[in-house]
Amino acid sequence: MDTDDVRRTPTGPGQDGSGSDGGAPRFVVQIHDARRMHFDFRLEVDGVLKSWAVPRGPSENPRDKRLAVPTQDHPLAYQEFEGVIPPDEQGGGTVIVWDQGTYRPLSHDERGTRVSFEEALERGHATFWLDGAKLHGEFALTRFRVGDEGPGHVAWLLVKADDDQAVHDRPGTPDPYHARSARTGRTLHQVEAAERQHTG
Template sequence: MPEAPIFVVQLHDARRLHYDVRLEVDGVLKSWAVPRGPSLDPSVKRLAVPTSDHSIEYAEYEGVLAESKYGSGAVIVWDAGVYQNLTKDKQRRLIDPAEAIERGHFKFRLQGVKLNGAWAFTRTDRDGDWLMVKVRDAAADPTLDLTTAEPQSILSGLSIEEMAATGSDA
C-alpha cells in the first residue's frame, strides 16, 4: 500500500507575513501562499495565490532565508502531516490530484498536528488566484482561529518572531 502524500503549512515572513500551504503531488510540493492562513470556518474564503513548486525536502525547512534568496525572511513549519485526495468527477470517481489542480478544483482531507478535516482549493479564473475554503465537517469550528491560538512551529516550538531573531539558516 503506498504511503499517504504529505502536506506542510509554513509560516513565512517575507515581504508580507503569509502561510505557504504545500501538498505533495507527483513528487513535488504544489504550493499556494495564503495571506491570512487556513480557516476552520466554512463560511470564510481565503485568498490562495499559487507559487512555485518546491522539493519534498523543503517540507522540513525552518530558518531565516538570506536577503539574496527568493522569498527571504523567517520560515517555520506551522503544521504538517498527510492528506487524502477527495476530488471526484461527475461519475463520483476519484480524480488524480494533478488533474484536479489543472481543472481548478482540488478537495482534500488533512491529518496534521493542528489542521484536520477537509478543505478545497478552487481557482477563481483560468489565470488567476484560488480560494481555500474549509469543508463543513466535524473538524469545522467557526469560533477557533488556529493562526492566533497556536502560532508556534510544530518542529522547533518557536514563533515566527523568535525564528527571525535567531537569524540562522536552520
C-alpha cells in the first residue's frame, strides 16, 4: 500500500499527556517547499507546537534515521495551515498538511517510571505513538550534537520503531512533489496553482 494511502488507525499504548482540548495531544507533518524542500514535524507540547525540520521526511522504515533540526515553536492554530507563504516572509513557499492526528507519550526514566513528554524532551530522548492518517506506531526523537558545542549545533534523530506498523519492503517516505494533503487531498502544485488563481 502506498505511503499516502489513508489507513485504519490502530489501537496503541495508553497515553499520559493531554492536548489543549483535554483530549490526546495533536501532531502534524507539513511538507514545506521553501528555499529547500523539507518536512516540518510538529508535536503539541505545553500549549505550543514543538517543531523540527526533517529534510528527508519521517520514515516508516526503522532502518531510516532521519535528521530532525529543531526550529521555533509555532502556535497551535498553525497545525491547520495549508497555503502559500509570500516569498518576502520568513519561510516563504508552499505548505501542505501531509499528515495529522494524535500522539501518545511513551517515555520512561531509567527506573521504568513514566515521565512527562516535556521531561523526556529535556532529557534528550522521547518515545511516542502516532495515530495519524498516514503515520502509525512508535517513533523516537533522540538529541545529539553536531560540530562545536552550542545551541546552534544541536540536532535530533527521528526513527521509527520496528513494530507491527513498520515497513521494510519499500521506501518509508513519500515523494514530496506527488504527496497529497491529509486535509484536502491536494498536492503542493495544486495548492500553489489555486493561490495564483485566487490572487491573479
